[in-house]
Amino acid sequence: MASPISWHATLAVSLGLLLAGCASVTPERAFEASAAAAQARTGVDARLLRSDADRQALQAEIDTLLQAPLTQDAAVRIAALNHPGLQATYWEAGIAQADVAQAARLRNPGFGFSRMDGGGNRETERSVSIDLAGLLTMPLRQRMAARRLDETTLRVAAAIEHHVNATRRAWIEAVAARQALTYARQVADAADASSALMARMTQAGNASALDLARESAFHAEAGAGVLRADREANAAREHLTRQLGLWGKQALYKLPERLPDLPAAPAELAGIERTALSQRLDVQAARAAASGTAADLGLTRTTRFVNVLDLGYADKRETGEPKSDGYEIGLELPLFDWGGARVARAEAVYMQSLGQVAAVAVNARSEARAGYLGYRASYDVARHYRDQVIPLRKQIADETLLRYNGMLASPFELLADAREQAGAVHATIEALKDFWLAQVDLETAIGMRLPAPSPTDKKDTPQ
């Protein structure tokens, strides 16, 4: 679990390596820090593929996962391990790691020997040259490389997190589009039954060509609806396939028939802004950058600490509300004793970085709030469809059937109702999709996964 101190730890490790005078060249070391940070935020294990054996093992694992309809967790796992672009990103950590090691080494000393003969003189010169500049700048280079490694570690973790969340979204979109296609087909079936019955009625002499044309026109439009839904389902699935990095036979994976049911209750989250500030990788990156700036400028003598959030952040208090909990957390950076004019530029650069941290933090807080409100609101909408709209639609269908039983309504009314019902189910699917997407957005905004939902109370969306 990455905490605000993790980058300190990373720095400390780097410093230790520097003092030791040699650095590791194993790329896994750096990548594991990234993977750990991503794991804490997404629940997904990323892995570096180094050999054919690794790759074959992964393919076997993917084949196993693809046996069953692809769950969201399986999709995310495949994406994190298999996506070639993401794998390429993983190696950035390795490169940065190697740079750190390189920075700890000097160029090999040079040996020179020269003899000049001329005018009876002979001059012989021997020299040993050492890379003095390299020696002098080595601590600086090492520090720079270590900072780049830290930045890269965070960037790779962020790339994993971003890809994982994008894959979750793609999975939700693909499953919802598939479900929508099923219902579009149901509407078309109702239209088909309706026009087939009207055709029989026309044959029997009970209906006119106009009646038949009307029913057939609806049937034709319902057919267009299926084609559209099919196109959307294909596009959404292809997007997911790209996220997974699959091709060939593996791209023929099966998707579940429907989205997961709505949880019994939405997650109750306290202190989402605090969570966002402590968890989000962009906040951590901004802080690390500011600290790095201080180090680069040789600022050491701290006079006091400043809460970065106070910079340009108006204290918004609402009557009766407790003070925003953002202040409770120590998003603080040191302020230095500036002294002479010589460091005026250093001060400006440092203050600029403080401002950037504040901007990122304020943004993160707002996104966390918006994410949570969106999540709760879309839960309410989806629940409204499940508990109000769908039961009413069901009741309408039941009552219409009773009227058909009493010859008070025609089969066409039954079929028209089936069409309308499918429309409501379609809206229900959309609402459920919006909820699951809002959950991913919230997780992205606070930088961590929500606690596992309590088991659903089994109020199924109808088939």
Next chain:
Amino acid sequence: MTNRRSFLTGAGAGITALGASLVSRAGAASLPEAPTHTSSATAAPLAPTGGRPYNPVVTLNGWTLPWRMKDGVKEFHLVAEPVVREFAPGMQANLWGYNGQSPGPTIEVVEGDRVRIFVTNRLPEHTSVHWHGQLLPCGMDGVTGLTQPGIQPGKTFVYEFVARHAGTFMYHPHADEMQQMAMGMMGFWVTHPKNPRQHAVDRDYVMLLSSYDIEPGSYTPRTNTMLDFNLWTINSRVFPGLDPMVARLGDKVRIRVGNLTMTNHPIHLHGHRFEVAGTDGGWVPKSARWPEVTTDVAVGQMRAIEFVADAPGDWAFHCHKSHHTMNAMGHDVPTLIGVDHQGVAEKINKLVPGYMVMGDKGGSMGDMKMPLPANTLPMMSGDGPFGNLEMGGMFTVLKVREGLKRGDYGDPGWYRHPAGTVAREWTGDGAEALPPAPRAPDARPAPAPAGQAMDARKPGAKDMTGHEHH
């Protein structure tokens, strides 16, 4: 104060008559009691307890209003109020009526009686009572705004006049008429002749025709419907909720039918010939009557038909408009006769679980007992001795039996036909025994069920030229 009188038990259709109670509901001591009736079964005829004698009538699935005599005046008390009326077992309607029922109780008086009727209004709006067909002082005619102010809610008005001529009448509001009559406000009125032997019959049935539009699943009529009613009732009752009319073989029977719907009703009786003996204008001279089996009762009219019940059996009595002998039906349901559902039915069933093909062979639902919306009667029903009667609305049965007691109105059960007198399936000895069934000249075979459309198009150009020069 509660008085109890015993009422006949209507044994038919499983209906049990409850004792009607006479409940004092009038506030002032000087008002006569306003009896109320809790049952929709046929009450026994109410024999006169005072005043001039007469032969009381039987209100089918209804009752007669008791009165009191005060200083030589017959005093009645009608209470206009919301009621719940059972149309048939399984269906109740929120109506407006009088003294607990719709239609209101029948009022019976004798020619020459001075009559005083108190009318208490317990409706949420004003009302009045028009004494349809009576010859009375103009100010007693009950037309709101024209002859009197409306009776406001909570108020009691008194009407007083002499029943000048014998005959058959009705009463109904003449205030917000369309709404109040669409809600069931009406009642029957009989003025008996001074001489009880004049026009005397053995059984005298009275009924009012009314119509309602009650959406399946609901309880209250849609009062703004003008034409498209879905429940056609006799005394706010529909078959199979209507009691049978019972007669002893050889009885002289009168049936008086008043029409307060918005359309005419050709009333038809099976197995007998009758004469129209009276209208709301009075009695028809014997020399002016002619035999009928159906008589049309126009809107706002009264017809009294008379016949001798000389044919034993169970005889249908009904309005001859076939949609008036049905209960609620879907007026927009298309005709499915002859439509082959093969393949389509499966498709529909997939979408609408519980779907069952109906109507492809006609409108009969046979013995299917399908679940229906709440408070909704089957369109055509009634269990007869030979199966489903497939009737509803304005339909009941005249049961003529030998040896019934006078005054016995109980349902004698289904008729036992003498051997060999019931239509039966032909099971003869081979086709030769059947007489030939010649076909009409130029008869064409019906089109194949799934074949071409019937040749009912405009004559083709060829035919046109063929006939042009004839």
